[in-house]
Amino acid sequence: MVTELLHLDAAHPDQHEIDRAGRILREGGLVAFPTETVYGLGGNALDPEASKKIYAAKGRPSDNPLIIHIADMEHLYPIAAEVPEAAIRLADVWWPGPVTMIFRKKAIVPDETSGGLPTVAVRMPNHPIALALIRAAGGYIAAPSANTSGRPSPTRAEHVMEDLDGRIDMVIDGGEVRIGLESTIVDFTEDVPCILRPGYVNEQKLCEILGEVTIDPAIVSADGMHDRKPRAPGMAYRHYAPKAKLSIVTGDMESVINKINELARRAALEGKTVGIIATDETAAHYTEGHVRDIGSIDSDKEIAQHLFSVLRDFDDDGVDIIYSEAFDTPRMGQAIMNRLLKAAGHSVIEA
Numbered sequence: 370m371v372t373e374l375l376h377l378d379a380a381h382p383d384q385h386e387i388d389r390a391g392r393i394l395r396e397g398g399l400v401a402f403p404t405e406t407v408y409g410l411g412g413n414a415l416d417p418e419a420s421k422k423i424y425a426a427k428g429r430p431s432d433n434p435l436i437i438h439i440a441d442m443e444h445l446y447p448i449a450a451e452v453p454e455a456a457i458r459l460a461d462v463w464w465p466g467p468v469t470m471i472f473r474k475k476a477i478v479p480d481e482t483s484g485g486l487p488t489v490a491v492r493m494p495n496h497p498i499a500l501a502l503i504r505a506a507g508g509y510i511a512a513p514s515a516n517t518s519g520r521p522s523p524t525r526a527e528h529v530m531e532d533l534d535g536r537i538d539m540v541i542d543g544g545e546v547r548i549g550l551e552s553t554i555v556d557f558t559e560d561v562p563c564i565l566r567p568g569y570v571n572e573q574k575l576c577e578i579l580g581e582v583t584i585d586p587a588i589v590s591a592d593g594m595h596d597r598k599p600r601a602p603g604m605a606y607r608h609y610a611p612k613a614k615l616s617i618v619t620g621d622m623e624s625v626i627n628k629i630n631e632l633a634r635r636a637a638l639e640g641k642t643v644g645i646i647a648t649d650e651t652a653a654h655y656t657e658g659h660v661r662d663i664g665s666i667d668s669d670k671e672i673a674q675h676l677f678s679v680l681r682d683f684d685d686d687g688v689d690i691i692y693s694e695a696f697d698t699p700r701m702g703q704a705i706m707n708r709l710l711k712a713a714g715h716s717v718i719e720a
Contacts, residue, residue, distance in 0.1 A: 372534045374526065379403065379543040382498045391505025393538050394419075399426060401515035401529045402502050403543035404494040406467050406552050406568070407522040407677070408529050409438065409512030410537065411502070417479035420511055424481075426536040429518040434484030435511040436469050436552075437491050440503040448489055448509070450475050455579050456557045462578055465495035467548055467569040471556040482511050492552055498543045514551060515540075521609045521677040521712065524549050528681060549674035550704050555582070564588065567704035569673070588707055609712040611680040613644065615691040617706075617713050620720030626654045628720035629692045633657035636690050644683040646693035648672075659686045669701040676708060692718075 375386060390400050397419050400411050410427065412419035414437040424431050439445060442460065445452060449472035456470050474489035483489050494500065503510050514522040517532040526542035533540070553568030555575065563583045564572060575582050618625050618632075633643040634657055643658030648666040661679050664671025683691055693713070696705045710717075 370535055370538070372530070372537055373539045374530060374542060375539055376542045377498055379496070379498055382501055382543070384501070387498070387501045387505050390502055390539055390541060391507070394502075394506035394510060397422070398539070399423060399537040400502070401523075401526075401533065401537060401540040402499055402512075403526070403541065403546055404438075404496045404499045404512075405547045406494070406550060407524055407546055407548075408515040408526065408540075409494075409499070409510075410515035410529075410533065411438070411506070411510040411512040413506065414438075414482050414509035414511035415477060415479065415507075417481035420479060420481035423511060423513065426533060427513065427516070427518045429513065431481070432484045433513075434486055434488075434490055435482050435513050437478070437482065437489060438499065438503055438510045438512050439491060439493050439508060440465075440500045441508070442493075444508045445491060448475055448478050449473070449491065453557050455562060459555065459575070459578050460493070463570055464493040465500065466493070467495070467552040468492060469552045469554045469566075471554065471558060471565070473558055488556075488558055490554065496543070498541060502541070519610050521611060521680040522551060524674070524677050528678070531681070545674075547674070548670075549677060550701070550708060553704070555579075556585075567701075567707050569701060569704065571700055571703065588703070609677065609680065609708050610714070611691060611712065612684050613688045613691050614716070615680075615693060615709075615713040616716040616718050617693050617695050617709055618718045618720050619695045622651065624720035625694055626651055628718065629694070630654075630656055632690075632692055632718070641689040642687065644686060644688035644691040646679060646691065648694065651694065659683070659688055666696070666698070669698040669705070672696055672698060672705055673701050676705060680712060 412423045469492040471488050471490050478489045515529045516523050523529045524546045529540045553570040554566035556563040565585045636643045645655050645660045652662040663675045
C-alpha cells in the first residue's frame with residue numbers, strides 16, 4: 370500500500386481535499402489526521418471491518434477500545450444509550466475540545482469499535498481539519514492515536530509516517546498539534562463521574578462543572594492493570610514508550626540533577642549512550658549524554674506539547690538509556706506524569 374501524504378492549511382482546509390479523504394473513510398479506508406491533542410488514525414466507526422483495520426495497522430490489542438469522534442452534538446444520541454445531564458454540562462463547556470466521555474452504547478456501535486465493551490467513548494475534537502473530515506466521512510470516525518501500539522503518540526505528521534507509512538491510505542499533514550497529550554477521559558456510566566485518563570482538562574476544572582468526581586487508581590499506579598480489562602483507551606498497556614529504557618528521577622531539583630549526573634556518568638563508563646530530559650532551568654547543569662530541553666518548568670503547555678516528540682527524538686539519537694526529571698506542574702502535572710510513568714513502565718528512581 371502507498372500512503373499518500375496530504376498537506377492542508379489547518380485554519381482553512383481545502384474542502385475538495387477533505388471530501389476526497391472523507392470518501393476514503395466511507396469506503397472503509399484509513400486516514401490519519403490532526404486534532405488539537407495528537408494525530409488520530411481514523412476509520413469508519415460504524416464499520417467493524419474498518420475498526421479491525423485500525424487494530425491491525427497499529428498492532429493494537431483488540432480489547433483496547435477506540436474513541437468515536439463526532440462533529441455535531443446531535444450525532445451523540447444515536448450511539449449513546451443514556452446521556453446524563455452532567456455530561457451535557459461538560460459538553461457545553463468543553464466540546465469541541467480535549468475531553469472524551471464514556472457512555473453505555475447503543476447496538477449501532479460495533480463491538481470491534483468498543484473493544485467488546487458495552488460502553489462507547491466519544492469526543493468532539495477542536496480542530497478545523499478534524500471537524501471537516503468527520504462531517505465528510507459521515508459523522509462518525511473511530512480514531513486512536515496514529516502510532517504503532519506502545520510508541521509515543523504523534524504530534525506531527527512526520528511521526529505518523531515514521532510508524533504507519535505503507536499501512537494506511539492517507540496522512541493529512543496539518544502541522545504540529547497544539548496540546549500534545551491525549552484527551553481527558555471521563556466515565557459517565559457510574560453515579561459519580563470518574564476520570565479514567567488525565568489530560569488538559571484537569572480534576573479542578575471538571576469539579577467546577579460537575580461537582581464531585583472520582584479518579585481511577587490506575588492513573589497513578591500500575592498495580593493490577595495487566596489483570597484488568599481496560600475501561601478506556603490506554604489503561605491496561607505500556608504506552609508512549611521510546612526504544613530506550615526510560616526511568617524517572619524524583620526529588621528536589623538539586624538532588625535530581627546530582628542523581629541524573631551520577632547515573633549518566635556510570636552508564637557512560639559502561640559504554641552506554643544516555644539521553645536526559647531536562648528543563649530550561651536545569652539543562653545547563655547536566656554534564657553527560659544527549660540533553661534535551663523540554664521547556665520551562667513553569668509551563669505546562671511547553672512540557673506537554675514537547676513530551677512525545679522528545680521521546681521520539683531520542684530514538685533518532687540512538688540512546689540506550691533515558692533519565693527524565695519529574696514534572697509536578699500545577700495544571701497538567703498529573704497528565705504529564707501519567708504519560709511519563711506509562712512510557713517508563715513505572716520505573717522511578719528516588720534521588
